[in-house]
Amino acid sequence: MSSIGSGYDLSASQFSPDGRVFQVEYANKAVEASGTVVALRCKDGVAFAIEKIITSRLYESGSNKRIHNVDKHIGMAIVGLLADARQLLTTARDEAKQYKHDYGVSIPVKYLADRLAMYMHAYTLYGFVRPFGCFILLAAYEGDGPQLYGVEPSGVTYNYFGIAVGKAQQTAKTEIEKLKLSELKLEDAVKEAAKIIYQVHDEVKDRMFELELSWVGKLNDGKHERVPKHIFDDAEKYAKASLEEASDDDDEM
Amino acid sequence: MLGGFNPYQPCWDTINDKDDFNINSSAKTHIINPLETEAERSIRTRTVTPVVTGSSVAAFTFKDGVILAADILGSYGSLAKYRNHPRIHQVNDKTVLAVSGDLSDADYIKEAIDTKVDEDLVQEDGGEMTPLALYSWCTRLMYHRRTKFNPLLTSIIVAGMENKEPFLGRINDKGSAYKEFLIMTGIGNHLAQGWIRTILENSNKLNKDQAEQLMDRIIKQLFYRDCRAFARYRVCIVTNDGVEFKAKEVQPDWSLAPLLRNTE
Numbered sequence: 350m351s352s353i354g355s356g357y358d359l360s361a362s363q364f365s366p367d368g369r370v371f372q373v374e375y376a377n378k379a380v381e382a383s384g385t386v387v388a389l390r391c392k393d394g395v396a397f398a399i400e401k402i403i404t405s406r407l408y409e410s411g412s413n414k415r416i417h418n419v420d421k422h423i424g425m426a427i428v429g430l431l432a433d434a435r436q437l438l439t440t441a442r443d444e445a446k447q448y449k450h451d452y453g454v455s456i457p458v459k460y461l462a463d464r465l466a467m468y469m470h471a472y473t474l475y476g477f478v479r480p481f482g483c484f485i486l487l488a489a490y491e492g493d494g495p496q497l498y499g500v501e502p503s504g505v506t507y508n509y510f511g512i513a514v515g516k517a518q519q520t521a522k523t524e525i526e527k528l529k530l531s532e533l534k535l536e537d538a539v540k541e542a543a544k545i546i547y548q549v550h551d552e553v554k555d556r557m558f559e560l561e562l563s564w565v566g567k568l569n570d571g572k573h574e575r576v577p578k579h580i581f582d583d584a585e586k587y588a589k590a591s592l593e594e595a596s597d598d599d600d601e602m
Numbered sequence: 603m604l605g606g607f608n609p610y611q612p613c614w615d616t617i618n619d620k621d622d623f624n625i626n627s628s629a630k631t632h633i634i635n636p637l638e639t640e641a642e643r644s645i646r647t648r649t650v651t652p653v654v655t656g657s658s659v660a661a662f663t664f665k666d667g668v669i670l671a672a673d674i675l676g677s678y679g680s681l682a683k684y685r686n687h688p689r690i691h692q693v694n695d696k697t698v699l700a701v702s703g704d705l706s707d708a709d710y711i712k713e714a715i716d717t718k719v720d721e722d723l724v725q726e727d728g729g730e731m732t733p734l735a736l737y738s739w740c741t742r743l744m745y746h747r748r749t750k751f752n753p754l755l756t757s758i759i760v761a762g763m764e765n766k767e768p769f770l771g772r773i774n775d776k777g778s779a780y781k782e783f784l785i786m787t788g789i790g791n792h793l794a795q796g797w798i799r800t801i802l803e804n805s806n807k808l809n810k811d812q813a814e815q816l817m818d819r820i821i822k823q824l825f826y827r828d829c830r831a832f833a834r835y836r837v838c839i840v841t842n843d844g845v846e847f848k849a850k851e852v853q854p855d856w857s858l859a860p861l862l863r864n865t866e
Contacts (some may be wrong), residue, residue: 418724442724446717575726 360476373473376502379482380429385515387542388486390497392568395488396534397426398542403557416563420445423458424490424573427484428514458489462498462506470504484514490571517549535566543584544591617725652755653706656689657830658790659700660820663783664770664813667841670700670762671817675832690838692845696763697733702787723832733762733769745777757787761839793827794820825852
């Protein structure tokens with residue numbers, strides 16, 4: 350599927366003859382090479398589950414987290430180049446801070462997504478910079494209910510019910526489509542997201558991985574945070590158990 | 603190259619336009635405008651007298667913590683204009699801030715601190731603003747403004763538990779700061795500090811209830827003698843268990859008045 354840019358892919362300020370900006374497409378490839386993120390917007394909240402691939406046993410667990418808080422109520426999940434995303438995180442935090450300073454209330458996630466998208470888009474217009482190689486997911490629980498936004502490297506935003514991005518995005522997407530998200534409660538959504546991550550994780554290519562789970566919803570008053578330890582343990586147990594079930598079924602066949 | 607210097611635009615608003623320590627945006631670099639020095643400006647545009655003011659704040663440490671009290675009045679000169687404006691502000695669960703003097707400057711300081719606390723919170727590394735850190739930061743801020751001849755006309759009291767020990771400190775509008783077991787700002791400094799200090803020489807023996815009773819006495823005395831005092835006040839107690847606020851009202855006994863020789 351990848352066509353060679355052959356001269357039209359040297360900078361983001363060039364179009365190819367068939368109207369593609371190759372640099373932005375290459376940025377998407379960087380996103381697809383990263384560990385999977387599954388985000389589910391359910392009835393009363395949003396859950397993030399991240400497959401954080403660990404390349405060495407020598408790394409301290411919990412380093413290089415991929416879920417962050419922008420403001421107390423907005424969570425950001427990162428797929429792609431972590432260093433690029435950190436700059437976007439700083440930008441998002443500044444936007445939220447400025448909005449709060451000007452208007453006295455926390456920034457609605459819709460506006461933050463728009464502003465972040467405009468910022469990322471600006472980097473796709475010039476030849477002396479490169480686009481951001483990361484896909485940003487923003488989650489919040491606001492007055493109108495749970496919100497989940499995704500911003501692509503090209504600067505396009507979408508509002509999602511459920512999304513998977515990264516290595517196993519196709520497989521994870523099929524799994525998400527099996528769920529009835531509008532009826533799911535947040536505690537269950539967290540477990541389902543963890544289960545999908547365990548299912549799509551490639552044991553052969555990436556041996557070790559760390560699961561990161563976070564949630565925001567009615568039950569924690571719209572404050573985005575990592576799930577408490579007991580919920581995390583339950584979700585992991587559920588995920589591992591369903592993996593074993595699936596492999597038992599395979600054995601029987 | 604000169605970072606935004608425009609010779610066709612008047613420069614006399616440079617002080618009031620700029621914010622200190624990049625409180626509003628961390629991404630912007632600090633630009634110094636060439637005509638910023640005092641010698642090159644001849645028009646003063648800043649306020650030199652406070653407009654809406656808060657009266658005294660009383661605070662002292664006791665055996666297990668710190669207690670503060672301040673009434674909830676914002677005076678517009680001698681008019682008791684804003685009668686529900688609490689002046690003790692909780693920063694986090696081990697630090698509180700009380701203000702007296704100009705209340706709009708106090709709001710500026712409170713907002714800057716709240717922004718700082720939010721910034722620290724999202725880092726998720728357990729780093730928290732301690733009373734000593736806040737005290738140092740406020741000192742730097744007040745002194746910086748004093749140096750620019752544009753002071754924040756408030757007195758700030760920082761109180762809380764530092765390393766599980768009671769902490770109490772005050773910074774005034776000149777950036778002069780000190781830590782003590784008893785601090786009073788405003789006119790309370792003259793009216794009440796003397797006789798309380800005598801009682802409090804043994805303050806580490808007071809428990810929480812005794813401290814509260816003493817504080818009620820202090821506020822009552824201030825209400826009798828301070829012309830800008832108000833009967834409704836808030837008491838704040840900080841201990842290792844957290845921060846507690848209480849709303850109280852002075853029950854004055856004016857029957858004393860005819861007995862005092864100077865009153866008619």
